[in-house]
Amino acid sequence: DSGVTQTPKHLITATGQRVTLRCSPRSGDLSVYWYQQSLDQGLQFLIQYYNGEERAKGNILERFSAQQFPDLHSELNLSSLELGDSALYFCASSVLRGGQETQYFGPGTRLLVL
Amino acid sequence: AQTVTQSQPEMSVQEAETVTLSCTYDTSESNYYLFWYKQPPSRQMILVIRQEAYKQQNATENRFSVNFQKAAKSFSLKISDSQLGDTAMYFCAFIRSNAGGTSYGKLTFGQGTILTVHP
Numbered sequence: 601d602s603g604v605t606q607t608p609k610h611l612i613t614a615t616g617q618r619v620t621l622r623c624s625p626r627s628g629d630l631s632v633y634w635y636q637q638s639l640d641q642g643l644q645f646l647i648q649y650y651n652g653e654e655r656a657k658g659n660i661l662e663r664f665s666a667q668q669f670p671d672l673h674s675e676l677n678l679s680s681l682e683l684g685d686s687a688l689y690f691c692a693s694s695v696l697r698g699g700q701e702t703q704y705f706g707p708g709t710r711l712l713v714l
Numbered sequence: 715a716q717t718v719t720q721s722q723p724e725m726s727v728q729e730a731e732t733v734t735l736s737c738t739y740d741t742s743e744s745n746y747y748l749f750w751y752k753q754p755p756s757r758q759m760i761l762v763i764r765q766e767a768y769k770q771q772n773a774t775e776n777r778f779s780v781n782f783q784k785a786a787k788s789f790s791l792k793i794s795d796s797q798l799g800d801t802a803m804y805f806c807a808f809i810r811s812n813a814g815g816t817s818y819g820k821l822t823f824g825q826g827t828i829l830t831v832h833p
Contacts, residue, residue, distance in 0.1 A: 645820035656819055705759035
C-alpha cells in the first residue's frame, strides 16, 4: 500500500458525460501528479500540482481539468467524454526528501466510456 | 524532451533463473534519475529501484539490480532468482533533476515489458 488513495476504483459512463476522479496524497506530500494509462498511448503525464498551484502540464486535453485543494487532495475532471478517454488514471504523490523526489502511485481509477 | 525506449515487449523466464530487461533513453539533460516500476496484474504501480545519474555505482535492491551505462544511455534491470510474484509489466522511467541532485517534474515512461515467470 503506497498510502495514496484514489476514488472511485471503477467508473462506467457514457459518451458526452462528465466525471470527477479524486486523489488523496500520502500524508505530508505536497505534490500530486496525474497520469493516464491507455493501450495506445501508454503511460502519459497529464498535470502536476504543488501545494495548491499548478506546476506543470503535459498532454492534457482541454476537456480535462484538475485542481488541488487546501487539504492537498486533488480532483481530475473529465468532461464531454469520448470512447478514447477510456483508460486507467493514476494519481501519484511525492515529497522532496534529501534532495530526492520519489513518486508513489495510487491504485488508479479505471474509466470505461461506453 | 526525453524519450525512453523499451525494445522488448515481452520476456519470459523460468522460476529461480535470471532475466535482464533492457531500457535506453535519450536526453540532453546532464542531471537526472532513472527508475524501474513494476505493474502486476492488480495494475498498481510499484517502485522497484532508483538510480541517480551522477552515481557510477549501480543500484541494487535485494534480487533487483541495474546496469547503468550513462555514455550509452542504457539502463537495464536484472532480476535474479526470479519468483512467480515477479510476473508483471515493468516500466523504465526518467525524471530530470537540477545540478544539486534535486529531481522534479514528470516521469517519462517507456512502453513497458511484460515479464512472465514460469514455474
